[in-house]
Amino acid sequence: MAQFMLHIRRRKIYKARRPAGASTYKAMYRFEEDNVEYLADVFLGENNERRGGALTPKQKIQIFLRYVGDPGFQVGVGEDSGTHQSSISRTVKFVSEKIYEKVNQWIQFPAEQAETDAARHQWQEAFNFPFVIGALDCTQIKIKKPLEHGDDAGSSLLQ
Structure with a gap:
């Protein structure tokens, strides 16, 4: 019986991510949606994540923009996006590092x-x-x- 139980894993349950509505998109991210997609392409490139529930490059840029546009608590940004605070923290650090890698091209x-x-x-x-x-x-x-x-x-x- 113990061997049988080793092969059973608890199923991961992901929070439903909440997309911004068309009327609130620019207010939340300070950019139009097509510009956010452009930033995701330029700074993050293609999505190489294969894990279930991983954030897309566009979602990462949205989280980053939401956090730097209205710096407050990561928990609040997480509540806005349906993402856990620890993921917000890692995402802000990751996107910041990616932008810094290309800083000489932009500034x-x-x-x-x-x-x-x-x-x-x-x-x-x-x-x-x-x-x-x-x-x-x-x-x-x-x-x-x-x-x-x-x-x-x-x-x-x-x-």
Whole structure:
């Protein structure tokens, strides 16, 4: 009887994942659905998971976007998506690492002073925003000013 019982495994029961409705999709992920699919293709590629109940690349990007777009508790993101908190934690870390692998393709700073001056001039002309060479749409990133001469960093650019 004991040998017979070794071959019986408990059946896994997965939570039903809740897709976002068309009217709430952009509010939840801050992107249109086709853009989310594009991000999944670019950063995560094809789905190589063969486990039952595994998250698709699109679902991973959705979880990541939901978490970084409204940083709160992973449990809340899990409740929104029908995913356990531990999966949210692993997914956010995984997607962050995948994005970081390609950071040099997406975030570029001017390499020469002439490029810096041109970018600064464009921002000044377009938005009346002096001493700016670019912007990040990530308000959760804290940028520290230099320890020395942090208040007059832009004054040398005027000369």
